[in-house]
Amino acid sequence: MKAKEIQDLIDFIAKSGLNKVNIETEEFKISVKRDPDQKVKYVKDSGVSPVHTHAPAPVAAPQAAPAPAPAAAAAPAAPAQAASDESKYTTIKAPMIGTFYRSSSPESPSFVNVGDEVSKGQVICIIEAMKLFNEIESEVSGKIVKVLVDNASPVEYDQPLFLVDPS
Structure with missing residues (x-):
C-alpha cells in the first residue's frame, strides 16, 4: 500500500467519524484507530514505527433541555412496545x-x-x-x-x- 493510499484512508476515517478500521491482506496488515485524545494512528506489521497525525477536533453536541416530567414518565413504555414490534x-x-x-x-x-x-x-x-x-x-x-x-x-x-x- 502506498503512502498516498494510507493518507487517503486516514482522511476518510477522520471525516466519517469511525473510531477503528482494520485491513488485512496477504502482503500487509493495517490498523487505523482514533484514540479518545483524537489522534489517528497508523501501524503496519513490518517493524515500521507508527506515524501520528492529528484528526480534526470533534464538534460538541448541543445540550438538550430537560424534558418535562409527564413526557419522561410516558417515554419508557413507548420504546418497550417498539422493540417488541421490531423483533x-x-x-x-x-x-x-x-x-x-x-x-x-x-x-x-x-x-x-x-x-x-x-x-x-x-x-x-x-x-x-x-x-x-x-x-x-x-x-x-x-x-x-x-x-x-x-x-x-x-x-x-x-x-x-x-x-x-x-x-
Whole structure:
C-alpha cells in the first residue's frame, strides 16, 4: 500500500467519524484507530514505527433541555412496545464501512422504498468505500418496513440499514 493510499484512508476515517478500521491482506496488515485524545494512528506489521497525525477536533453536541416530567414518565413504555414490534423483522446490515446511498445517482429513484417487496439477491443500496461503489444485495425476501440510515451518510460494518418483514 502506498503512502498516498494510507493518507487517503486516514482522511476518510477522520471525516466519517469511525473510531477503528482494520485491513488485512496477504502482503500487509493495517490498523487505523482514533484514540479518545483524537489522534489517528497508523501501524503496519513490518517493524515500521507508527506515524501520528492529528484528526480534526470533534464538534460538541448541543445540550438538550430537560424534558418535562409527564413526557419522561410516558417515554419508557413507548420504546418497550417498539422493540417488541421490531423483533419480528429481519435486519439487513452493512457488509462494509463506507457511505450509504439509496440510489445509483442523485437523479435516479431509490433502489427500494418503505413498502416495497424485495427478493433475495435484489440490489437495495450502494455503499461507497474508497471511491468504489459496491452494490448491496438483499439477504432476505420480504417487504421493506423501515430505512434506518439517511442517504449519503457514513455507515460502519454491521450497522443496521433496513428492517424487512419476511412474512
